[in-house]
Amino acid sequence: MIKNITPRSRLIILRNLIYHNIVFKVILLILNPILLINKIKNYKKDKYKVSKINWGLRTDQLGKHGVISSDTPPEDFDYVTKLQKKILFSNLKRFVSKKEKKILDYGCGSGRFTEALAKISYKANVLGVDPEKKLIDLAKPKKNVKYIVLKNLNQIKSKFDIIFISNVLGGIEIKNLYKLNKFLISKLKKNGILFLSEHISDKKNIESEVLKGWAFRDDDFYLNLFKKINLRKVDEYSYNGYRTSIYVGKTKEKVLKNLKKPLKYRK
Numbered sequence: 001m002i003k004n005i006t007p008r009s010r011l012i013i014l015r016n017l018i019y020h021n022i023v024f025k026v027i028l029l030i031l032n033p034i035l036l037i038n039k040i041k042n043y044k045k046d047k048y049k050v051s052k053i054n055w056g057l058r059t060d061q062l063g064k065h066g067v068i069s070s071d072t073p074p075e076d077f078d079y080v081t082k083l084q085k086k087i088l089f090s091n092l093k094r095f096v097s098k099k100e101k102k103i104l105d106y107g108c109g110s111g112r113f114t115e116a117l118a119k120i121s122y123k124a125n126v127l128g129v130d131p132e133k134k135l136i137d138l139a140k141p142k143k144n145v146k147y148i149v150l151k152n153l154n155q156i157k158s159k160f161d162i163i164f165i166s167n168v169l170g171g172i173e174i175k176n177l178y179k180l181n182k183f184l185i186s187k188l189k190k191n192g193i194l195f196l197s198e199h200i201s202d203k204k205n206i207e208s209e210v211l212k213g214w215a216f217r218d219d220d221f222y223l224n225l226f227k228k229i230n231l232r233k234v235d236e237y238s239y240n241g242y243r244t245s246i247y248v249g250k251t252k253e254k255v256l257k258n259l260k261k262p263l264k265y266r267k
């Protein structure tokens with residue numbers, strides 16, 4: 001059964017009902033003819049134009065809260081993060097030996113999960129990397145938790161026992177992912193774990209994808225992207241209408257054998 005993180009605020013539920021309602025969207029366009037005309041005029045041009053999230057601007061506007069969906073009210077940020085952490089880490093714990101020494105939080109944002117990663121193993125050192133300086137500035141370094149602003153992948157010098165990625169790849173164009181996957185695999189030590197969680201949908205039109213802020217790809221896309229390390233889906237949860245898959249890949253097949261057992265989860 002798919003786990004569900006229920007939004008606490010009534011406002012958010014009401015807002016979602018309205019926002020996700022197609023009739024509402026059409027009414028908005030009819031009420032605003034200029035918007036409608038511009039939409040029609042720019043339709044062809046915009047259709048093939050890649051748009052990426054400006055994380056700097058988003059951080060200016062929303063602070064640390066910007067790393068989760070913008071329809072989450074700030075007062076729900078800690079509540080949602082706590083539940084996500086519970087789901088992610090209860091899965092991750094199934095695969096760690098507690099002897100892991102080096103962990104990479106790739107696209108760590110403001111470090112929501114970075115510190116907790118240091119506690120997953122007895123002697124872990126964690127490196128959080130993110131291209132957005134404004135988010136890294138919000139993260140809190142500790143003795144065994146370091147952060148760097150990632151300008152170039154070459155800055156990541158060592159290999160890791162665990163590479164943790166939480167909702168990062170959805171914001172990256174496919175052509176770049178086909179290079180990034182090789183890089184990340186090359187940064188895994190022997191028997192290293194890739195732990196990935198990404199928003200998903202059942203959409204299949206991957207090849208013609210034009211990135212519009214965030215891509216909700218299907219499970220097969222991510223499974224194929226990390227086929228070399230036998231990526232498997234281990235769990236799924238939903239929050240506020242967004243589905244998120246959790247995957248684990250390991251350079252050695254053996255450990256992944258009993259993945260099919262469903263994981264019990266209590267709030």
Ligand SMILES: C[S@@+](CC[C@H](N)C(=O)[O-])C[C@H]1O[C@@H](n2cnc3c(N)ncnc32)[C@H](O)[C@@H]1O
Pocket residue numbers: 055067068106107108109110111112113129130131132135150165166167168171172
């Ligand atoms: C949705 S946020 C998730 C942040 C964090 N992992 C979390 O769960 O709180 C996506 C993050 O990916 C980062 N990002 C964007 N492009 C990236 C890239 N090419 N490599 C690594 N991180 C990237 C963004 O700066 C942003 O912090």
